[in-house]
Amino acid sequence: MFTKGFEAEVVGCPWDPEAVHDFYQCGLNWLPDDALVQSSDKQHPHFYELQNSEIREYDWLNMYADYAFYTLWENGLTKLKLATPLEIKKVVVQTHEAMEPKELLKAGNAVFYINFRDCGLTEEHRAVVRRTTDGHPEHLCLEVKCPVGDLI
Template sequence: MSNFIWKQEVCGSGFGYSRVVLGPIEWNRDVDFVPDPGPWQRNHKLPYEPEEPFYTHNFPPLVTGPSVDPPPREPFGPPIPLFARLGLHCYNLQKGTDLQFVAVHKIYTWITSICSYLVMLEVLDPIRNSCCEFETDVRHAVENIDCLSAIITRLEEGRWYGFNKDVVDFFFKGAMPEWMPEGALTETEKLQCYEMKESEVEEEKEWLHLYAELALFSLWQSKLEELESAKPFDLRKIIVRTKEDVEPKKKVKAENAIFYISFKTRCGQECYGIIRKTTDGMPEHLSLEVKCLM
């Protein structure tokens, strides 16, 4: 297959490796829909260790430029905003941060036997009330019919580290499961399964909606307009299955888990998403395998 490299500059809400760029934001003045930050924002650097305490009393309020409509969405092509948010979710999940998506600035696309997307985006640190640049790299390929596999890893000092599937627990390998296995909620299996409570779903709804959207994308990869019109989703029932012997609420954040998410689209279509999340032990490495049943 021929190799292509594409470079795009876009704005939108917007998966692969994740890292925060430790330097000032390089704002592209040729893109008229990018908000013009104040000088204090351009010089902000996110601390390398997010565990360090943040202090907000010396920071001025967030400054944004005039509101400008982004360019129209293409009806076909990758859902870059979804990929960017998933990359940010991976970083927040492993670092314990709460960085929030603001806008996509640039996209670099490589197409070989898989599709790779390097997305540069702007994120907001709500604690410091300031913005910084964030990069995320997403690679995905359709390995089976109606099943999408996506890899989120980190690029470090110009070196690329692939996701090592050989070290993934055998329980989370092989063909994707269908809907909830029979007997999974019986007494002998309760250690592995946990049904999220309504309050927990509300607390984690942002990334649960991302998982539901990714599941539907695996089914509607060439129908981005339909995917957008199907939102917002109504999350109905969420069951987490994992081997980690931890208290029920912590199963949601397990490194290796299978999520069974039943949800309704805005028009009332019942959907059943299966999301298998695994890691290979490397920092900021995450694999998501998804399928959707209707």
């Protein structure tokens, strides 16, 4: 399942797809198995797994999980009601640019791999959320894919 992000167009300032690096224009796939192993290597510092305290601190991540959950609900892929509270279990962030790990969350362009479940503990889900910007302050694009199948 894939929901294309909304590409906003501000009057006189259209979305500029050329400003977004090719890395952020490919398909949305789940986290590679060796991603976190590579992230400890200085040559591949592009992945960062958030600590639980960081997940609580950056509460806007809940919006990303809600957005992903809505796509599942809208397409009938979950038994839960839309208003069910969600609990984020794990978040890994990835960027093309090498940055300090905690700075990855502030990057204009990033991919978030989120494991979450409802607070009733009945279903677990995972989502890939890509956030891109084209350099204009008013422009932000969110894309989400919720792989269905085995969780890691």
